[in-house]
Amino acid sequence: MPDYVVKVLQFNQTRSKHLFAGRYYSLVLITRGTAHFRWGNERWCCNTEDLFLFKPGEYAMLDFAGGRFPLELLWVQLSPCALATLSDETTDLEMSFNVVPFRHIAVHADSEISMLMKSLARRMVTLPNERDNFGNSLFEESVLKMFVVLALRACIHAEQHKAQGSRKHFMMDELFLYIRAHITEEITLEQLEQAFFVSRHHIAREFKRQTGQTVHRYIIKAKLDLCCHYIEQGRPITEVYRLGGFGGYNHFFRAFKQEYGMTPKQYFRSVQKDAHA
Structure with a gap:
């Protein structure tokens, strides 16, 4: 079998096509239009610049619903032997394909990676017609290697974004x-x-968005809750503010009165009164 195969698939009308990886690692790059890929009960919607990958022995069903714009995609298949040849002592490309957490995966390549991949894939289509050109074997290997590395980078970036x-x-x-x-x-x-x-700006923004209060305000209220607990235990006020993590009594006093509408001593008396009652 050849080390790699590149096909250009184009659909102008509603169509379904069975894609079988065979002994190849398959990469499908959507260069124009929108397609759906099905595998069992799973379904992926892929648009222009999206990348769909599946491993040897696996398959996917491509559905094109038709529409105003035709569908065009590049289907690149690479054998394990090709990946081994393209690898070096620091990067095992076949192992990298299996480390990237996917059976089937659909990722969105950023514009720069997608632009390079489309350009390289189109060159791969014409490479068989350039056998007599100077340095063809070296050039062919370079194009293949760059294409595979970019595809794996797109997967890694997508996984990092997901994790973030x-x-x-x-x-x-x-x-x-x-x-x-x-x-x-x-x-x-x-x-x-x-x-x-x-x-810190992201933390402050997200905290405010999700809780409706600032981080500082939440911390002060948490410290005051702890101080109230100590007051209810009957601890001296001069000890309470230190146990609650306030740097000074004046800060503690102002924050307490602003939050509860009474001084710490008044709170203590109200607790005592409730206890007697």
């Missing part, structure tokens, strides 16, 4: 846990930036 998106969902829970664990200390946005490797 997931991290945004989990970061808030992690942030609450961190604040609770360090509530008796002075907590600043600079510290949170270093602890979570996320910009």
Whole structure:
């Protein structure tokens, strides 16, 4: 079998086509239009500049619903032997294909990667007609290697973006846990930036968006909740503000009165009164 195969597929009318990888690693790059890929109960909608990949022995059903614009895609198939030839001592391309977490995967290549991939794939179509050109074998290998590396980079970038998106969902829970664990200390946005490797501006913006209050306000209220707990235990006010993580009594006093509408001593008396009642 040839080391690689490149096909240009074009559809102007409604069409379904069975794509079988055979012994190849298959990469389908949408160069124009929109297509749907089906595999079992899974379905992917791919648009221009999207990349669909599947491994040897696997298949996919391509559906084109027709429409105003025709569908054009480049189907590139590379054998394990070709990937081994293109690899070097630091990068095993076949192993890289299997490390990228996919059976079938659809990713959106950024504009620069997509532009390069389309250009390289089109050159791959014409390479068989350039056998007599100077340095053809070297040129052919370079084109193939660049195309595969760009495809894998697109997958890696897509996975990183996905992970970052997931991290945004989990970061808030992690942030609450961190604040609770360090509530008796002075907590600043600079510290949170270093602890979570996320910009302080992003943390402040996301916290405000998801909670409706600033990080600073949340920390102050958490410290005051802890101080109320100590007051209810009957601890001296002069000890309470230190246990709650306030740097000074005046700061504690102002924050407490602003939050509860009474001084710490008045709160203590109200607690005592309720207890007697």
